[in-house]
Amino acid sequence: MLAIFWLIDTVVGIYIFMLIASAILSWLVAFNVINTSNRFVYMVGDFLYRVTEPALRPIRRVMPDLGGIDLSPIVLILVLQFANMLIQTDVRMALLGY
Numbered sequence: 001m002l003a004i005f006w007l008i009d010t011v012v013g014i015y016i017f018m019l020i021a022s023a024i025l026s027w028l029v030a031f032n033v034i035n036t037s038n039r040f041v042y043m044v045g046d047f048l049y050r051v052t053e054p055a056l057r058p059i060r061r062v063m064p065d066l067g068g069i070d071l072s073p074i075v076l077i078l079v080l081q082f083a084n085m086l087i088q089t090d091v092r093m094a095l096l097g098y
Contacts, residue, residue, distance in 0.1 A: 005091050012084045015051075019073045022048035 025045050028034045036042045052073075059072040 002091075002095075005087060008087060009084060012080050016077050016080055018048060019052055019056075019077055022052045023070075023073045 022045075025034075025041075025048060029036055029041075029045065034041050036045060055076055056072045059075050060070070063072060063075065
């Protein structure tokens with residue numbers, strides 16, 4: 001049973017890493033540090049967009065428009081961390097018999 005929760009924790013950690021990578025890549029593209037005409041950069045950006053956008057889209061619909069600032073990755077990271085901590089706490093309580 002602990003292996004399942006370890007797997008969930010690892011997947012959440014990898015997804016958070018992808019959210020951060022997607023945000024950093026979007027900044028680099030916006031400031032013309034890297035160019036999406038490079039095939040590798042385009043493929044990485046497209047992959048990160050396809051992986052993160054389904055989770056970010058509902059948050060963006062609810063959040064107010066702040067101009068050029070997108071806080072939805074931060075909100076999603078906080079929600080994922082909260083859910084991960086909630087799962088871990090419940091598992092510890094169940095295993096200890098409380």
